[in-house]
Amino acid sequence: xxxxxxxxxxxxxxxxxxxxxxxxxxxxxxxxxxxxxxxxxxxxxxxxxxxxxxxxxxxxxxxxxxxxxxxxxxxxxxxxxxxxxxxxxxxxxxxxxxxxxxxxxxxxxxxxxxxxxxxxxxxxxxxxxxxxxxxxxxxxxxxxxxxxxxxxxxxxxxxxxxxxxxxxxxxxxxxxxxxxxxxxxxxxx
Numbered sequence: 433x434x435x436x437x438x439x440x441x442x443x444x445x446x447x448x449x450x451x452x453x454x455x456x457x458x459x460x461x462x463x464x465x466x467x468x469x470x471x472x473x474x475x476x477x478x479x480x481x482x483x484x485x486x487x488x489x490x491x492x493x494x495x496x497x498x499x500x501x502x503x504x505x506x507x508x509x510x511x512x513x514x515x516x517x518x519x520x521x522x523x524x525x526x527x528x529x530x531x532x533x534x535x536x537x538x539x540x541x542x543x544x545x546x547x548x549x550x551x552x553x554x555x556x557x558x559x560x561x562x563x564x565x566x567x568x569x570x571x572x573x574x575x576x577x578x579x580x581x582x583x584x585x586x587x588x589x590x591x592x593x594x595x596x597x598x599x600x601x602x603x604x605x606x607x608x609x610x611x612x613x614x615x616x617x618x619x620x621x
Contacts (some may be wrong), residue, residue, distance in 0.1 A: 448565040466539040469546050471553050475499070475621065476530040478598040483580040484620075491617045493598070494570070494605015498613050499621055501533070503564050505557050521545040527603055556591075556619075563615050571611065574604040 436445040446458040477496045482489055504512045504523070516523045521538035534553050538545045577583040587602055594600040604610070 462539055466537065467542045467545070469536040469538070469542075469549055471534045471549055473532045473534070473553070473565050474530070476528050477530045477601065477603040480598060489620050491620065492605060492612045493601045493609045494574075494603075495613055495617050495621060496532055497604045498566065498570055498610065500525045500527045500532050500534075501570060502558060502562060502618060503553055503556065505562055506552055506555075507557055508559075512548065515548050515552075516545065519548065521548075523549070529599055529603065558615060558618050561614050563613065563618060567611055568594055568615065570604060571607045574602065574607055574610060577602060577604060 434447040436447060437443075438445065443459065443461070446460075448456045448458075450456065475496050477493065479496060480491050480493060504525070506512055506515065512523055517537060517539075519538065520540040521536045523534070523536045525534045526534065527533075534549060536545050536549050577587075587600075590600045605613075
């Protein structure tokens with residue numbers, strides 16, 4: 433395990449890479465009793481064109497953010513939030529241009545919370561009804577951005593600055609892009 437010294441803080445971060453390439457960082461802090469668990473996936477809103485093997489995929493803008501939402505479903509009747517609540521944890525997530533981060537805060541049952549975090553991110557549960565239900569929720573979220581002057585100014589600036597690259601697009605996608613997302617789009621990611 434590699435040790436990373438935090439100069440000036442007198443702290444050490446431990447880094448481990450699994451044989452599958454998953455990098456794990458542990459920062460132990462004896463001053464707190466809670467844990468912050470974060471699983472970061474290198475898939476963000478700019479990743480709308482990608483290749484797996486010899487096959488090329490193109491998905492609508494907003495798929496990364498959409499995936500962030502639907503990943504919280506464990507089965508037809510259970511969400512990751514339900515499980516984290518029973519374990520004394522609180523989960524959230526966010527998507528950026530370059531990555532998606534799934535987060536859990538807990539002060540108890542750290543190992544169980546970590547295993548649940550890994551399970552819900554790496555064990556997908558997607559159905560057409562789930563995808564269709566989530567569209568309405570995410571469209572409403574995108575509309576909130578359209579009503580926010582800061583968000584409108586920010587994306588207007590990006591659209592003027594970038595004419596061809598995907599940093600110009602809203603992370604959530606716009607309502608028509610969100611409504612165009614299909615089960616196949618989500619499963620291909």
